[in-house]
Structures are given as structure tokens and as C-alpha cells.
Amino acid sequence: MTDHWFEPLAEFMGPAYLRYSFTKGTTQEVDFLIETLSLTPGMRILDVGCGPGRHSHELARRGYVVHGIDISQTFIDLANAEDINGASFERLDARFMQFMNEFDLVICLCQGAFGLMTAQDEDSVVVQKMASALRPGGRLVLSAFSSYFVVKYFETAVFDADTGINHERTEIRNSTGSSEEVDLWTGCYTPRELRMMCRQAGLEIEQIFSVDPGSYRSEKPSIESSEFLVVAFSPLTKSVGPRVSEATDT
Numbered sequence: 001m002t003d004h005w006f007e008p009l010a011e012f013m014g015p016a017y018l019r020y021s022f023t024k025g026t027t028q029e030v031d032f033l034i035e036t037l038s039l040t041p042g043m044r045i046l047d048v049g050c051g052p053g054r055h056s057h058e059l060a061r062r063g064y065v066v067h068g069i070d071i072s073q074t075f076i077d078l079a080n081a082e083d084i085n086g087a088s089f090e091r092l093d094a095r096f097m098q099f100m101n102e103f104d105l106v107i108c109l110c111q112g113a114f115g116l117m118t119a120q121d122e123d124s125v126v127v128q129k130m131a132s133a134l135r136p137g138g139r140l141v142l143s144a145f146s147s148y149f150v151v152k153y154f155e156t157a158v159f160d161a162d163t164g165i166n167h168e169r170t171e172i173r174n175s176t177g178s179s180e181e182v183d184l185w186t187g188c189y190t191p192r193e194l195r196m197m198c199r200q201a202g203l204e205i206e207q208i209f210s211v212d213p214g215s216y217r218s219e220k221p222s223i224e225s226s227e228f229l230v231v232a233f234s235p236l237t238k239s240v241g242p243r244v245s246e247a248t249d250t
């Protein structure tokens with residue numbers, strides 16, 4: 001399997017990853033997804049770049065059948081450490097996923113395998129693989145960092161206007177309190193790019209929301225939120241649940 005620059009970071013952080021404030025909103029995020037997409041227990045969900053499995057665990061506890069994949073063995077071990085009926089995990093690189101027509105829903109949240117790439121266009125490969133994993137009528141929920149927000153508010157970071165990658169020197173901590181300075185690369189997007197990428201993968205856009213970690217909400221895209229949350233569907237047959245009506249232009 002191809003190595004990825006995030007793997008040593010995950011190994012260093014281990015369980016301390018779940019101390020970061022951006023991981024604290026899992027219940028709100030899952031509540032929003034269930035309500036907005038009218039999900040029903042028993043649905044099969046693929047969690048791409050699942051990390052230590054916080055969304056997978058929460059969804060499995062509520063009766064969903066979730067398979068989480070992540071490139072980091074450290075995070076997969078942490079996810080497997082919680083024995084929750086309906087949740088399974090596997091180390092896999094999202095760029096090489098082979099799932100076909102298997103899932104009612106694919107989620108890719110908090111830069112899970114999307115936006116942590118090293119080369120241009122790898123994110124679109126991941127979107128294509130996620131589209132293939134969906135059964136006809138299934139849906140994709142994908143969060144992406146906002147280019148607008150980063151340019152407006154991330155004063156200490158360096159935004160590469162050519163690639164859309166935000167470069168940040170930041171400190172990460174492990175469970176013993178030791179810290180390490182690392183280069184964090186985050187691929188950033190606009191709603192327009194996300195629409196084009198999804199359509200290229202054969203998906204149709206249902207809605208794009210402006211959200212923040214722990215504050216998922218039905219808000220039109222703006223430049224004031226850190227992330228965009230895309231809801232798209234595989235159009236071949238009818239959708240899993242009622243569609244969220246498109247409030248913005250596409």
C-alpha cells in the first residue's frame with residue numbers, strides 16, 4: 001500500500017487526536033445527517049478516512065451498518081478497540097478502493113481522505129471511488145475546507161493560489177503531552193469546484209451547505225464558514241430518502 005504523509009502524524013497523535021476541539025461535535029454532526037437525509041437504521045454506510053471511527057461508532061450505535069476505511073493503521077486499531085455491533089474497520093487507501101454499488105451512503109468528513117492529498121487531482125480520484133461505492137440512488141456526504149475562509153482568516157498560513165492547497169506549520173500533541181511541529185497540507189475548495197468534481201464522477205448535487213465542525217446546519221454557502229458540506233447522489237434510480245431541495249444555483 002502507498003504510504004501517505006498523514007500516517008506518521010496519526011501514529012504520533014494516536015488517541016490524543018480525539019482531544020482536538022474539531023472532533024468534539026460528532027453527535028451534532030450525526031444528528032444533522034440523520035435528520036437532513038432522513039436516514040433509517042439498517043442502511044449500509046461507508047466512512048471514508050474514518051480516523052479513529054468517531055462517526056462510524058456513533059452511527060453504528062444508532063443501528064446503521066458502517067464500514068470505516070482509513071490509511072492509518074494506528075487509527076484503524078483505535079477504531080477497532082471499541083467493539084460496537086454494526087461497525088467494522090479496515091486499513092485501506094481511498095485512492096485504491098474497489099467497492100462497487102454497495103452502500104446506501106458514503107460519508108467523507110473532516111478532511112477524511114479528501115483534502116489531505118499530496119498531488120493535484122488525487123481528490124477527484126477519491127470522489128470517483130466513492131461514487132462507484134454507492135448503490136444506484138445512494139448518496140455521498142462530503143466535507144471540504146473552504147478556500148474563501150482560509151484566504152480571509154488564516155493569516156499565519158500560506159495559501160497556494162495555483163493548487164488551492166493551504167500550507168500551515170502547526171504543533172501536534174500526543175497522549176503524553178509531547179509536541180511535534182509539522183507541515184499540514186489542506187486542499188481547499190469552492191462550491192463551484194465541488195459541484196464540477198461531483199458531476200465529473202457522475203453524481204448529481206442535491207445541496208451544498210456552509211458548516212463548521214460541530215455546527216452542521218442548513219445554511220447556504222458563504223465565505224464565513226470553515227467548511228462546505230456537499231450532499232450528492234448517484235442518479236441511476238430513485239434516491240434512498242427524500243432529497244434536500246436545492247436552495248442555491250448549481
Ligand SMILES: C[S@@+](CC[C@H](N)C(=O)[O-])C[C@H]1O[C@@H](n2cnc3c(N)ncnc32)[C@H](O)[C@@H]1O
Pocket residue numbers: 004006007010023048049050051052054055069070071072075092093094095108109110111112113114116
Ligand atoms: C482529519 S482526519 C478525519 C478523520 C475522521 N473522518 C474524523 O472526522 O475525525 C483525516 C483522516 O483521513 C485519513 N486519510 C488521509 N488520506 C487517506 C487516504 N488516501 N485513504 C484513506 N484514508 C486517508 C487520515 O489517515 C485521517 O485519519
